[in-house]
Amino acid sequence: MKISNLLGAAGIAALLCAGAARAEETTVRIQDYAGNGNMLYRIAQSKGYCAKRGIKCQLQMVASGPLGMQALLAKSIDVAFVPPEVAINASLKGAVVKTIVSGAQRNVFLIVARNDLKIPDGDKDFKAMMAALKGKKIGVPARGSGAELQFALMAVKAGLNPNDYTYVAVGMTNTSHGALMSQQIDASMTYEPSASMCNVLKSCTTVYRGAFATEPKEIGGTNGASADMFVTQEMIEKSPKVIDGLIAAAKEAEAFIQNPANFPEALKIAKTYFEFKMPKGDEVMEVSLKSNLPSYKAGVSRDALKQIAANMLEMKQIPAPFDTSKIVYDKAP
Structure with missing residues (x-):
């Protein structure tokens, strides 16, 4: 009888601990796109790399970079997946946003x-x-x-x-x-x-x-930082452990997707987020994922960011040279 009571108490304690762990999990809303979209965080969430760090990576479809940045600044999402050009324009208008990882290194x-x-x-x-x-x-x-x-x-x-x-x-x-x-x-x-x-x-x-x-x-010259994950400075200051967790999860996802043996599983994960309702939709998804594989890396090329800013200056899209270090988190890979 005593053993039974002890086991029952242990079971209740385990359930309470599990519930507490779930309660402590932080939901982070991350921009996604149609098609292969944000593969690093799709994988990070599906493989448990986010959960391992107490994070629920919640992917949300937002149709474009400018809309993603608007959603970030309006606090509708927590991470915008956008080209640096969009972040530079936002910075010039007073927003303080920084990239923590890339999501598509090569020019998308x-x-x-x-x-x-x-x-x-x-x-x-x-x-x-x-x-x-x-x-x-x-x-x-x-x-x-x-x-x-x-x-x-x-x-x-x-x-x-x-x-x-x-x-x-x-x-x-x-x-x-x-x-x-x-x-x-x-x-x-x-x-x-x-x-x-x-x-x-x-x-x-x-x-x-x-x-x-x-x-x-x-x-x-823009290859290396074509589309990156941006967060607000406010989030960096309020939740530094979450930011570190997001970076670590992205790195782990990169290691997974860059292993050729994992391609079938990566494709399966991609399809759980988006499927093409069209003839040969599965083939389109597979061909697209293969072509994009070299791009799915977390590192942000500082030189590529400088080239992007230089391009904007040449095109008179910005009024003066822009210091791209302003939009890079100091711990970004």
Whole structure:
């Protein structure tokens, strides 16, 4: 009888401890995108890397970088996954935000075009591509987004004017593809899985990939910090252990996804967050994930951030040189 009572008491104590552990878990709302989205934190949450550090990584879909930054500053999310251009603009307006890890080191932007336009391959000759796109309607995730800013820079480097094109906000990759198919736009400065959709479905043509670009060099130089995780200074000061936990979880997720043996499981995790409801949707997801693998790393290249700020200055998108150390957490990898 005494043993039974002791076991019962132990069981109750264990349940109370488990409940207390769950109560102490901190929910962190992190920006995600359609398609492969925020793979480091999808994996970190699914594999228990967040929970190991007392964190629940709650992924929330937000369609673009500018909207993600707005949500961060409005405290609708805790971590924005955005291009540094967006963070620099926010900083210049008085926001104090800092990157803690990258989520897509290589330049995420690419250009897809309607098949019937026969646009030259920009990876071989970006100037010919930009000339062929002159006067066309170019889709971008949102007006003022990193995609539009980089497209404008490419226009200048090709000897053209950014105003030679008409920019149309088309949102995430699924709506971007729809706008392309309905001919609302002629081409789109977008991100994966747009290229994979074109390649698998043969519905459009990928004409440029920033991730592998050598020209213009100003675009190639952005590889290393293309899209990063930003938090507010307020969060850093109030929850330093949570920030450290997020960094550690991202590093562990990087180690997992960079192991080729883990690709099938990584693909399965990606599909639990988003599936393409279209013909060959599973194939699109797989092709896209494989193409993006080199980008899924936590380190933030300080040199790439400097190149991005230099590009913005050259394009007169900022009034003076910007010290990018202002937007980097000192413990960021």
